Amino acid sequence: xxxxxxxxxxxxxxxxxxxxxxxxxxxxxxxxxxxxxxxxxxxxxxxxxxxxxxxxxxxxxxxxxxxxxxxxxxxxxxxxxxxxxxxxxxxxxxxxxxxxxxxxxxxxxxxxxxxxxxxxxxxxxxxxxxxxxxxxxxxxxxxxxxxxxxxxxxxxxxxxxxxxxxxxxxxxxxxxxxxxxxxxxxxxxxxxxxxxxxxxxxxxxxxxxxxxxxxxxxxxxxxxxxxxxxxxxxxxxxxxxxxxxxxxxxxxxxxxxxxxxxxxxxxxxxxxxxxxxxxxxxxxxxxxxxxxxxxxxxxxxxxxxxxxxxxxxxxxxxxxxxxxxxxxxxxxxxxxxxxxxxxxxxxxxxxxxxxxxxxxxxxxxxxxxxxxxxxxxxxxxxxxxxxxxxxxxxxxxxxxxxxxxxxxxxxxxxxxxxxxxxxxxxxxxxxxxxxxxxxxxxxxx
Ligand code: COA
Numbered sequence: 001x002x003x004x005x006x007x008x009x010x011x012x013x014x015x016x017x018x019x020x021x022x023x024x025x026x027x028x029x030x031x032x033x034x035x036x037x038x039x040x041x042x043x044x045x046x047x048x049x050x051x052x053x054x055x056x057x058x059x060x061x062x063x064x065x066x067x068x069x070x071x072x073x074x075x076x077x078x079x080x081x082x083x084x085x086x087x088x089x090x091x092x093x094x095x096x097x098x099x100x101x102x103x104x105x106x107x108x109x110x111x112x113x114x115x116x117x118x119x120x121x122x123x124x125x126x127x128x129x130x131x132x133x134x135x136x137x138x139x140x141x142x143x144x145x146x147x148x149x150x151x152x153x154x155x156x157x158x159x160x161x162x163x164x165x166x167x168x169x170x171x172x173x174x175x176x177x178x179x180x181x182x183x184x185x186x187x188x189x190x191x192x193x194x195x196x197x198x199x200x201x202x203x204x205x206x207x208x209x210x211x212x213x214x215x216x217x218x219x220x221x222x223x224x225x226x227x228x229x230x231x232x233x234x235x236x237x238x239x240x241x242x243x244x245x246x247x248x249x250x251x252x253x254x255x256x257x258x259x260x261x262x263x264x265x266x267x268x269x270x271x272x273x274x275x276x277x278x279x280x281x282x283x284x285x286x287x288x289x290x291x292x293x294x295x296x297x298x299x300x301x302x303x304x305x306x307x308x309x310x311x312x313x314x315x316x317x318x319x320x321x322x323x324x325x326x327x328x329x330x331x332x333x334x335x336x337x338x339x340x341x342x343x344x345x346x347x348x349x350x351x352x353x354x355x356x357x358x359x360x361x362x363x364x365x366x367x368x369x370x371x372x373x374x375x376x377x378x379x380x381x382x383x384x385x386x387x388x389x390x391x392x393x394x395x396x397x398x399x400x401x402x403x404x405x406x407x408x409x410x411x412x413x414x415x416x417x418x419x420x421x422x423x424x425x426x427x428x429x430x431x432x433x434x435x436x437x438x439x440x441x442x443x444x445x
Contacts, residue, residue, distance in 0.1 A: 079147070145172060148335055164328065240341040252316075
């Protein structure tokens, strides 16, 4: 069976930066370490006044197409995953295609375009759609462009304001891919939950603490389901585990839970037994409360073991490096985690070809998905081509007053005009409104 997976990836960050410990925390009267140590964040990316989900998505896709030498007729699908859409009918992918058609000779008239919605998991669902389309033999030799793009902004004063972000990830899904092959096996954990939603409103209604619990519960369900398809997972089975990263502190919690799960009934659990005992099993307790107390105690002890710390430092921590500097990109965030870890491996000179990633996606509302990816021979060239470090370094560092203005500019309820902070160069920009309320775009050389 021919391999199907991600052939190439490109990242586009919003051009502005909010320093969380330096600028945000002092204004909120909070300890900077709540951000750096608690949430695990140094900064958030923000869109300048001429940027939005279309410009960021089209800019990432343009870089990807140029680098891979792709023309519009190489692309049979364009799927945009977003939870920041501004139109209930016309999909963002049509705007992106319109942008790209300004700079390429061909057009996308024979590409199937759509928009995927399920909170942050929609990017991974779009990968699934592309994979299934290719596996079904309907692609006629073409690949799919999947773009995850979001402006993850919260209402001013909401607890989520600490975890904002803005950026896009573009991926080309094709046969015989250069970056990673996707596994046919996958597992789901899905339930009707009310943790984060936007009922016809721009900024989310969030029960932040509950969303953390729901993330963990659904992720565990997805892991169990994955094991019924692929067999039991052991820590030695995968090199890295990129998870959806709304903020790195969330992944810290998920990783501990996942580690406890995958070491159960293994020699690792046996080796740790002398130090911290064996994992509590429900049948060993009279009440559910006693069982939960014992579990909490075990988890606290597990967190401090050398085995866990080493595993976390090697397998999880390198997935968080970009996220720490950009905040939450919603649909793009798990794809940023994959890019982070591959970049870290490249910088270490590690030979990853043939190794496995265990990828955990999550969307509020709520659903988690787990699948495996096998790193392909061409991965080093693909990751080498990323210029994400330069993009992050080039962002304009906003003062508190700048931040207040920028937040207002992107608030659909407000009509404010603000001078741009950065000068666009070789990128698509928002260019005002058309006669039917459509958004217009142009390419700036
Ligand atoms: N030094 C070190 N750590 C600190 C600290 C300090 N001075 N002050 C706080 N912290 C830690 C807290 O203990 C907490 O960590 P813990 O959960 O491991 O205990 C963390 O920093 C966050 O602090 P908290 O007081 O819980 O922050 P908050 O009330 O502002 O809410 C969220 C945090 C994540 C709930 C909030 O930002 C949110 O609603 N985000 C949007 C929803 C979201 O992203 N959900 C994730 C699932 S998709």
